[in-house]
Amino acid sequence: MAKKEKFYITTPLYYPSGKWHLGHSYTTVCCDAIARYKRLTGYDVFYLTGTDEHGQKIEERATLAGKTPKQFVDELVDDIKRLWALLDIKYDKFIRTTDDYHVKSVQDIFTKLYEQGDIYKATYKGKYCTPCESFWTPSQLVDGKCPDCGRDVIDAEEESYFFRLSKYKEPLKKLLTETDFLEPKSRVNEMVNNFLSDLNDLAVSRTSVKWGIPVPFDPKHSIYVWVDALSNYVNALGYNNGEENMDFWPADLHMVGKEIVRFHTIIWPAILMALGLPTPKKVYGHGWMLFGGDKMSKSKGNTADPFVLADRYGIDALRYYLLREIPFGSDGTYTDEAFLTRINADLVNDLGNLVKRTVSMANQYFGGTVGKPAAWKCDYTDMADALFAKVDKAMNKYSCSEALEEIFAFVSASNKYIDLTAPWALNKAGETAKLQEVIYNLLEGIRLIAGYLLPFIPNGAERIFKDIGIATPECLNGIKFGDTQCFKVGEGEVLYKRLDIKKELEELSAPIEEKPEEKKVEEKKEEKAEEVKKEISIDEFFNTQLKVAEVIACEKVEKADKLLKLTLKVGDETRTVVSGIAKSYTPEEMVGKQVVLVANLKPAKLRGIVSEGMVLCATDGDKVVLVSPERKVIPGSEVC
Numbered sequence: 001m002a003k004k005e006k007f008y009i010t011t012p013l014y015y016p017s018g019k020w021h022l023g024h025s026y027t028t029v030c031c032d033a034i035a036r037y038k039r040l041t042g043y044d045v046f047y048l049t050g051t052d053e054h055g056q057k058i059e060e061r062a063t064l065a066g067k068t069p070k071q072f073v074d075e076l077v078d079d080i081k082r083l084w085a086l087l088d089i090k091y092d093k094f095i096r097t098t099d100d101y102h103v104k105s106v107q108d109i110f111t112k113l114y115e116q117g118d119i120y121k122a123t124y125k126g127k128y129c130t131p132c133e134s135f136w137t138p139s140q141l142v143d144g145k146c147p148d149c150g151r152d153v154i155d156a157e158e159e160s161y162f163f164r165l166s167k168y169k170e171p172l173k174k175l176l177t178e179t180d181f182l183e184p185k186s187r188v189n190e191m192v193n194n195f196l197s198d199l200n201d202l203a204v205s206r207t208s209v210k211w212g213i214p215v216p217f218d219p220k221h222s223i224y225v226w227v228d229a230l231s232n233y234v235n236a237l238g239y240n241n242g243e244e245n246m247d248f249w250p251a252d253l254h255m256v257g258k259e260i261v262r263f264h265t266i267i268w269p270a271i272l273m274a275l276g277l278p279t280p281k282k283v284y285g286h287g288w289m290l291f292g293g294d295k296m297s298k299s300k301g302n303t304a305d306p307f308v309l310a311d312r313y314g315i316d317a318l319r320y321y322l323l324r325e326i327p328f329g330s331d332g333t334y335t336d337e338a339f340l341t342r343i344n345a346d347l348v349n350d351l352g353n354l355v356k357r358t359v360s361m362a363n364q365y366f367g368g369t370v371g372k373p374a375a376w377k378c379d380y381t382d383m384a385d386a387l388f389a390k391v392d393k394a395m396n397k398y399s400c401s402e403a404l405e406e407i408f409a410f411v412s413a414s415n416k417y418i419d420l421t422a423p424w425a426l427n428k429a430g431e432t433a434k435l436q437e438v439i440y441n442l443l444e445g446i447r448l449i450a451g452y453l454l455p456f457i458p459n460g461a462e463r464i465f466k467d468i469g470i471a472t473p474e475c476l477n478g479i480k481f482g483d484t485q486c487f488k489v490g491e492g493e494v495l496y497k498r499l500d501i502k503k504e505l506e507e508l509s510a511p512i513e514e515k516p517e518e519k520k521v522e523e524k525k526e527e528k529a530e531e532v533k534k535e536i537s538i539d540e541f542f543n544t545q546l547k548v549a550e551v552i553a554c555e556k557v558e559k560a561d562k563l564l565k566l567t568l569k570v571g572d573e574t575r576t577v578v579s580g581i582a583k584s585y586t587p588e589e590m591v592g593k594q595v596v597l598v599a600n601l602k603p604a605k606l607r608g609i610v611s612e613g614m615v616l617c618a619t620d621g622d623k624v625v626l627v628s629p630e631r632k633v634i635p636g637s638e639v640c
Contacts, residue, residue: 004044008248012256013052016076023289023303032089036455039475046248050095052229059211064600069211095236105240107216118274128156161205168270169199187285231267250278255548261285265327272279287331316457317343323400352495359492370487373437380417386480443487543599554590571636578611584623596627
């Protein structure tokens with residue numbers, strides 16, 4: 001038996017700092033479809049995903065949540081694994097940067113690079129973006145702000161270990177400009193012009209961040225994200241730890257969002273060059289999933305919940321939308337209406353109706369058993385035989401959207417074939433031989449469609465195979481139209497139910513109802529006002545983090561007379577807070593005001609909006625009065 005060719009595919013490591021959203025699902029579902037396709041076409045596949053769990057942001061958020069960093073990330077890792085199971089993601093390994101074997105290998109890598117002179121100690125002076133945890137030179141800033149996130153940077157000075165990134169400038173330029181290492185090609189000029197032209201050595205340790213992997217020979221330093229997170233791709237294969245799967249290296253495909261292309265195409269290959277390891281065969285920087293024109297972001301709150309969508313509409317619907325709607329490499333915009341319309345148009349009208357009609361006719365005209373006719377070739381069968389080459393070409397470019405476009409073009413052609421041949425008329429005219437040819441051709445066409453859909457919507461594809469009485473294939477290679485000798489079809493279930501889009505949109509946008517116990521609390525608020533409050537210690541009081549925030553936008557909350565939705569600037573971050581002050585302040589009055597924010601209050605959902613804190617007020621009769629600083633101060637200042 002011939003040895004299978006290996007194929008190694010990775011998602012980026014996801015950062016568990018908050019709720020998982022549809023953007024995370026997009027990358028992972030794309031990689032899952034590619035991995036499934038490669039397995040179905042004869043490859044030995046290793047599919048890796050995981051989480052990057054160290055760093056300042058996680059340390060801070062864990063503190064706000066009253067947890068240790070490890071407790072904080074453990075809960076989020078459980079959630080993402082549950083989400084991948086829900087979306088039927090078949091990964092081979094899930095790596096965490098807190099895994100013992102990864103920690104050991106990172107320390108070994110750091111030590112090796114230090115001993116051979118590729119890492120040295122110095123003092124960093126320059127610009128630092130706290131949200132991105134990135135150092136920048138002045139020339140790399142865009143309008144004086146972080147080039148990755150657009151936020152303000154601060155002056156920073158810190159003792160660090162540095163990686164001699166500048167040493168690898170020429171081989172990196174050759175890799176980027178003389179090979180197809182990075183796709184799409186539009187990203188290459190960006191890397192060469194914006195980063196390679198001013199390539200400096202890279203800070204790879206921090207003394208101010210404790211939640212990280214200690215430098216083994218200088219433990220007051222934590223190993224910074226680049227050596228830590230990026231080395232996961234080889235550590236997951238056993239690098240420095242048995243090497244059991246290192247024959248999968250170099251990776252065939254690192255799939256990443258366009259915002260982290262720089263790390264994967266400049267920093268990561270330079271580290272590999274220093275280690276004497278081959279660079280990955282390809283990095284693909286896909287576009288963003290947009291929500292209302294902005295990148296989906298936990299910090300901005302503009303996310304769609306994949307748990308809700310998958311539970312309400314099914315795995316097939318969510319996987320299909322993610323894979324079909326966004327042209328690969330480009331940005332795509334999610335809206336509830338586009339999602340629901342795509343389900344009705346493609347899965348219900350085109351695919352579902354094709355299978356239901358064909359199986360029903362096979363039962364009606366042939367009692368469910370349709371043998372291969374003497375004559376069956378026609379333009380439709382030629383189109384079916386040409387389909388695999390089109391799908392294969394798209395998938396070799398890693399374009400799931402293009403592959404699905406080809407498959408559903410054939411689904412449409414199959415529905416058209418029914419209209420052109422009119423089986424009901426053939427039956428009425430007694431043309432049994434021609435009728436058998438048509439129904440057989442349709443069933444064969446559906447068999448090919450289901451096979452090619454296996455990587456994308458495996459659940460629906462398997463249901464189709466069950467409907468037409470054919471076992472699910474383990475390999476797609478060599479499948480030809482006309483291979484089936486006889487079909488024994490099932491009853492023909494409804495694959496996908498039609499959605500009332502107007503009704504679904506109303507329900508998706510409806511505010512989440514308050515729980516009964518929450519309503520009771522609101523109703524009895526006045527009664528409880530006179531209750532004696534529990535005394536707290538001075539230590540408990542100082543656990544409350546109060547900060548000055550500036551209102552940069554404000555609007556009324558729909559169907560809530562008392563609530564205003566405030567957008568607050570708090571240092572270099574933006575927060576959304578829902579406050580019950582609409583009886584005392586108009587949205588116009590609020591913009592520009594400075595307020596005192598309880599910054600470490602656990603987020604809560606009010607009327608469907610996630611509120612990230614609470615503004616302090618005093619009561620004055622029937623009105624409330626905002627607590628504000630005596631004069632304007634820098635937003636984000638501590639209240640002490």
